[in-house]
Amino acid sequence: MVHNEQKKNQGCKGNKLLISVSVLGSSGPIRFVVNEGELVGTVIDIALKSYAREGRYLFLDRILMSFFFIPLVLDHMHRFLITDSVDLHEVHETAASNGGANHIDHGWQKVSYPKRQRKTKSKADPEKPNLTRLNGTLTNGGPNVFHSLEQQSEDRRRRILEAQRAYAADVVDADAKVKNNRSDLDDDDDSDLEGVKPNGKPAEVEKKVKQKKPKKPKVTVAEAAAKIDPAFLSVHLAELNGEQQEIQMQKFANFYGKAFQEVVAGQFPWMKMFRESTITKLADIPLSHISDDVYKTSADWISQQSLEALGFFVLWSLDIILEDLVAQQASAKGSKKSVQQPSSKSKVGIFVALAMVLRRKPDALISVLPKLREESKYQGQDKLPVIIWMIIQASRGDLAVGLYMWAHHLLPIVGGKNCNPQSRDLILQLVEWILSASKARTILVNAAVRKGERLVPPASFEILMRVTFPASSSRVKATERFEAIYPTVKEVALAGSHGSKAMKQVSVQIFHFAFKAAGDGTPELSKEAAGIVIWSLNQNAECYRIWEKAYLDNLEASVAVLRRLSEDWKQHSAKLTTLDPLRETVKNFRNKNEKAMSNRADAVRQSLFQEADKYCKHISGKLSRGHGCLKALAFLVVAFAVGAAVVTPNIDPSDWSKLSEAIGTADWDKLSEALSTADWNKLSKVFSS
Structure with a gap:
């Protein structure tokens, strides 16, 4: 921005001009006072040329007259001044008529400052008439004041593309048409238009062709794993002591993240690997590349961490993996939603650290099971391969x-x-x-x-x-x-332990769903469920009472259980620890069947009661015959004992009393089991002794 201020100095013959030059982006304007005449045009001409060569935009303005200047990179910028308020040709002609034909003003109007001239004359040094003040400082006002600046501009100018010269003529014509409301350009212009773009802006310096950097060799997971030093890892883990365990676990993962940071995602496409690999191969990803020493060092350190910290780490690591999963899915589908872009770096480090934790402390996975069930971000078919991979790693432990x-x-x-x-x-x-x-x-x-x-x-x-x-x-x-x-x-x-409190509770739970499934119309399911009901009866006698209450409500299931018990009596009776609850239950069922059949219910129910009663009679017969056989066996035992006493008259009377007490209080069911597995030779020796 150039300001020239005009002040009238009455009674003063001399004229001076205050020049203020500002460049956009500079710290401030440059001001200097010059005498009227050729000095003004020379200084401004040189200044404008210098700044134009540097590609800077200058705007000329003054208080009385306003000039607007668009700099083109020309040799003589003063010839391309365009004004929006004064026709410079008129000013030039007026100045020439008043000042004489030899007067050269370079298209600039003289401005008189009579008052200022009177003040500055007394301060001027007569011995140094060519000194002017630049921002209050004396400086040489000669035409070569911008010589050094011109040299720098010339150097820059050499770097302008030669190809831009062809646009020079077109630029002049285009500017004249677009800015027809401004003054015409000087007809005598013979400057070059080197380095000008079609839009009138200075051409940019030719960009140097960037040399392609040599591609770094791709680092595989195995190569990065081989570089891990167990000793350095041990030192790193020792330095973590004293910090919160959750932070220690994160820094543990960061160590492996840095160890595998040179492995790009293409070298470890975990989503593709999980999708295409079998479970057997999935079990070895990615710890198959980790040395035994590195794994042992990490596992020993992990064993010292609390279960809470390990559970935190499992979820923290899983969140990172699932974030990468979502990003890759969005990138593959071309989604426009604002999601995090998948990283070019692989996630090998986090997979390695998580696998080590799950193998060394499998219980950490069980501790986070409630959150895996409840939070939706861990659910879905797309997350299933990751969850299965985690379970596989825990199974290895x-x-x-x-x-x-x-x-x-x-x-x-x-x-x-x-x-x-x-x-x-x-x-x-x-x-x-x-x-x-x-x-x-x-x-x-x-x-x-x-x-x-x-x-x-x-x-x-x-x-x-x-x-x-x-x-x-x-x-x-x-x-x-x-x-x-x-x-x-x-x-x-x-x-489980037969007869234990926990097993009795479990047997009741199993009885309920098995009894319901036994009444299902599917033959195979009904048969399997009936067998499980019989198992529940043997585990807990309470199940017999539950069965009696549900007998009429689910008659189909009761018939299925009785059928299975009747058809496979030998198999199931051998597993029953006691037959008394079954004998009592079957007896009650027969009474219910008789009452129901006497009420003449519908045909379907009648057929079910008849079938149930048939199986109850068959089971009762098995139970009664077994009871009679046991009595006969007991009689034979007593007879054998008496015979042994006759042969051995010196038997101790206390042995007789024990035998009598045992027979009198015998549990026939247990006696049957004892006799079926008895060693008769040993039994003979006992009685003979």
Whole structure:
């Protein structure tokens, strides 16, 4: 911005001009006072040329007259001044007529400052007439005052593209048409238009072609894992002591994150690996690349952390993995929703740290099971591969934890209506992998009750029973696979200490759903459920009373149980620890049947009562014959004892009293069991002694 102020100095013959030059982006204007005449045009000409070469935009303005200037990178910028208020040609002609033909004003109007001239004359140094003041400082006012600036501009000018010269003529014509309300350009202009763009702006300096940086070699997971130093890891973990355990766990994961930071996502496409890999291969991802020393160092440190901190870490890590899952899904679908973009770096580090925690402390996964069930962000078919991978890692540490998580968390998904074949296949693959482990049956049966909780609770066992024995029209390809795993899982579900308080409670729960399933119209399910009802009766005599109350309400189920008991009497009677509750229950059922049949109920109910009564009579006959046989056996024992006494007259009288007491208070059921397994040779020796 250039300001020239004009002041009239009455009575003063000299004229001076105050020049103020401002450049956009500069810290402030440059001001200096010059004498009238050629000096003004020379100074401004040089200044404008210099700034124009640098590509700066200058705007000229003054109080009395306003000039607007668009700088083109030209050799003589004063010839391209455009004014919006005064025709410079008129000013030039007027000045020429008044001042003479030899007067050169470079298109600028002289401005008189009589008053200022009078003040400045006294201060001027007569010996130094060419000194002017620049911002209050004396400076050389010669035409070469901007010589150094011109040199710098010339250097910059050399870097302007030569190809831009072709646009020079077009630019002048375009500017003249667009700005027709402004003054015409000087006809005598013979400047070059080098380095000008079509839009009138100075051409930019030619950009240097950036050399492509050499691509870094791709680092694989195995290569990054091989660089981990167990000693350095041990030192790092030792430095974490003293901090909160949750923070320690996060820094533990950060260590592995840095160790694998050079591994790009393409080297570890975990979503694709989880989707395409079998359960067997999934179990080794990604710890197969970790050395034994590194794993042992980490596992020893993890074992010192609390279960609460480990549970926090499991959910924290799972959240990071699921965030990456959502980002990758959105990126693959091209979603426009504002979601976090998937990182180019892989998640190997977080998978490694989480796998180590789950293998060393499998209980950490059980501790977060309630949140996995309740919070929706952990649910859904798309999250299932991640959850299964976590269960696999925990199973590598404790096989029982794997079956626990499968029965409590995954099996209910199979029983749901929205389970698709892919999810069902993954869930089946997991339990098949668990049961195929070495000594899996022995391990799981012995750990059937774990810290007061059953590996396979009654609710999960009911789901398994129904998906294994569906209606014939509902059978699918997976049904045969469920039939293969059912016996082992059933054994685990029914395992426990016979007669214990916990087992009695479980037997009642199992009796309720099994009795209901026995009345189902599906033959295979009804037969299997009836067998489980008989198992419940043997575990807890309370189930007999529950059966009597529900006998008439679910007559179909009662008939199914009586049929199974009658047809497989030898198999089930051998497992019953006592027959007295059964004998009493069957007797009550016969009484109810007689009353119901005498009331002439509907035909369907009548047929059910008749069938039930038929099985009750058959069972009663088995029970009565067994009772008579036991009495005969007891008589034979007494006779044998008497014979032994005759042969051995010196028998101790106390032995007779013991034998008499034993026979008088004998439990015939227990006696039957004792006689069936008795060693008669030993028994003979006992009586003979």
